[in-house]
Amino acid sequence: MLARRIGSLVIVLATLELCGRSIARGSLLQRATGIGAGAWTIVLVVALAAAIAAARRPAGSKRPILQVFAVLFAAGLALQLQLGARLQSDGFYYYAYLRSITFDRDVDFTNDYRLLGLGDKPHLFEPTPTGHAQSAWTVGPAIVWSPFFAAGHGVAGRLARTRADITADGISFPYRQAVCIAGLFYGLVGCWFCYELTAFLYPRRLSAAVTAAVMAGSFMLWYLVKEPSMTHAPSMAAVAGFVWAWLATRDARTTRQWLLLGALAGFMTLIRWQNALFAVLPLCDALVLIGSTLRASDRAGLIRAVSHGLLFTAAAAIAFLPQMIAWHSIYGRWLAVSPIGPQIRLLHPHLADILWSSRNGLFSTSPVLYCAGAGVAILAYVRPPIGVPALAAVAVMTWFNASIQDWWGSDGFGMRRFDGAIPLFCLGLAALVTAMTAAVRRFPLAAATGVLSLFALWNITLMGAVQSGAVRLGEAVSFGDAAAAQVSVFHRWLGMPSTYPASLLFAARNRLSPGAYDLLSPNRFLADPARQYGRIDVGFGDELLVGGGWHAQERDGATTFRWTSARAVALLPLDHAAPLNVQIRAHAFAYPGASPSAVVVFVNDVSAAAFEAGPDWQTFEFQTERQLWRAGVNRIAVEFARTARPVDVGLGGDTRLLGGAVDFIRVQVIDGPR
Secondary structure (H helix, E strand, O other), X not given: OHHHHHHHHHHHHHHHHHHHHHHOOOOHHHHHXXXXXXXXXXXXXXXXXXXXXXXXXXXXXXOOHHHHHHXXXXXXXXXXXXXXXXXXXXXXXXXXXXXXXXXXXXXXXXXXXXXXXXXXXXXXHOOOOOOOOOOOOOOXXXXXXXXXXXXXXXXXXXXXXXXXXXXXXXXXXXXXXXXXXXXXXXXXXXXXXXXXXXHOOOOHHHHHHHHHXXXXXXXXXXXXXXXXXXXXXXXXXXXXXXXXXXXXXXXXXXXXXXXXXXXXXXXXXXXXXXXXXXXXXXXXXXHHHHHHHHHOOOHHHHHHHHHHHHHHHHHHHHHOHHHXXXXXXXXXXXXXXXXXXXXXXXXXXXXXXXXXXXXXXHHHHOHHHHHHHHXXXXXXXXXXXXXXXXXXXXXXXXXXXXXXXXXXXXXXXXXXXXXXHHHHHHXXXXXXXXXXXXXXXXXXXXXXXXXXXXXHHHHHHHHHHHHHOOXXXXXXXXXXXXXXXXXXXXXXXXXXXXXXXXXXXXXXXXOOOXXXXXXXXXXXXXXXXXXXEEEEEOOOOOHHHXXXXXXXXXXXXXXEEEEEOOEEEEEEEEOOOOOEEEEEEEEEOOOOOOOOEEXXXXXXXXXXXXXXXXXXXXXXXXXXOHHHOOOEEEEEEEEEOOXXXXXXXXXXXXXXXXXXXXXXXXXXXXXXXX
């Protein structure tokens, strides 16, 4: 018992030491004892103390959840210190609520934005109908951060007495770093809920393994230790608590439990708008219940089911009331949509992009979530009462996130807007692992063959690296460089597996390697309704869009360009077909006695325009019909009728065959925005 208490005390003191290093930027240990210790040394001490405390627990006691939590919390704090976690990005806008409510007793962020260094963003200061600054963010994070903010206030007040760089006004670093610690704390709370809800259906060891895999293998880890001031950690935790409550009560949910579930739904929406979509889970239960009462002509049961749904909705609305009050203060309406938020285009979702794009695609950037997503589908098959609602919730969230104007999540790490789906992905990964384990037991030879085939793949890609010259026979080589060359060979042949099937379909439709999908598909022109134009800078920076028939980049004064041979092809990726105005800046290869050259432009092997190019730079412009273009990669060929080699016309020893020079190719939807 004594050893257990000592271990627990060491855990508390060591954790406070790490928190102090973050919030106060000082070491309590060094101040008290003169001993300096690295952050990871302290984490090791916490781990040893936790092991002692766990080993000394009484027989039959509960699992050492608190000890595991303490070790993870300490490791997370050490990572935050190492990675320089701080208040940043969208975290400022959520933080403005907390600072303004605490110190100004209002939700007018005009002064808060300036104090936080956002004075250079004029759109924030466009007056609302009530004269307040703009806000497209939720008040929920401020609510859950408030206990940590209060601790930061205590530290700031104490430090402000002796340090001129610290003020107790909600702006200095103790407050900001306290919010980062809050993000880590709530993220770990969310991990616990994910573990517990997965354990409703699967063994606890498997639940722990898949929870760790989903958290460590996805964007969530970044938002626990690098950008914890974003709302993703508390958002995931709130949804995880909601899903846990949904699973724990779904067999025989009482009126009180319907009210609690509704309150949790409102609370998770208070933290992040789109979390409201996870109400699909109990909605599916309610629809099944209503359907069964209708089939049984059970009037009393029907009334009870509808009443529970209404109570759920009422409780959710009450829990969401703080946001409605904030909206009323800022915009003068109880329900409001901020004009500075991204547009939602529900009829034009980027479904393939949000899942498989190299631009923060959910599956492409977090392959473990690809496996988990497949597992959600398996769960829907093997356990329909739970799996079908889970699959529906993930599908609805996918559609919504794909409909947001900046569907890729701006400068975020991974597809961060799926934070609320993480608990369902834990269930899905557990379902997949269970199914795979059964498959391996049933087909052990096939599983072994699959593993052994990886050695063959390793050798074949090494051969490809040697063939390309990236690895030289008989010479010492860095295996890091060799592996990079092998990966490059594999990607050139087969692309990135986590982008399948999107990249395979893209390759088949456009007669390109699957690897070309990574950059061509996300950068297709006309995808943004506000940018109905596109430009291929042939001479600089657009190598991916330059096909065959071009020579190396050159410069003519301020103009960068490429020479063509007789025929040169540029690749033009389009989101959709449209009538386009085309501009090509070019000139013919000139030499003494040369006449202007006839030039024909082909679009997808169809002649689209013809003109005559002289020796000087000219911009040739023509219009095309929609029928010439296609969604996907289009090929624009520029064909010069007259070609010559400089060496043959007295212009030095250059033996290249030159037709003309091209600076850029620009397209714009006819009558579209410039």
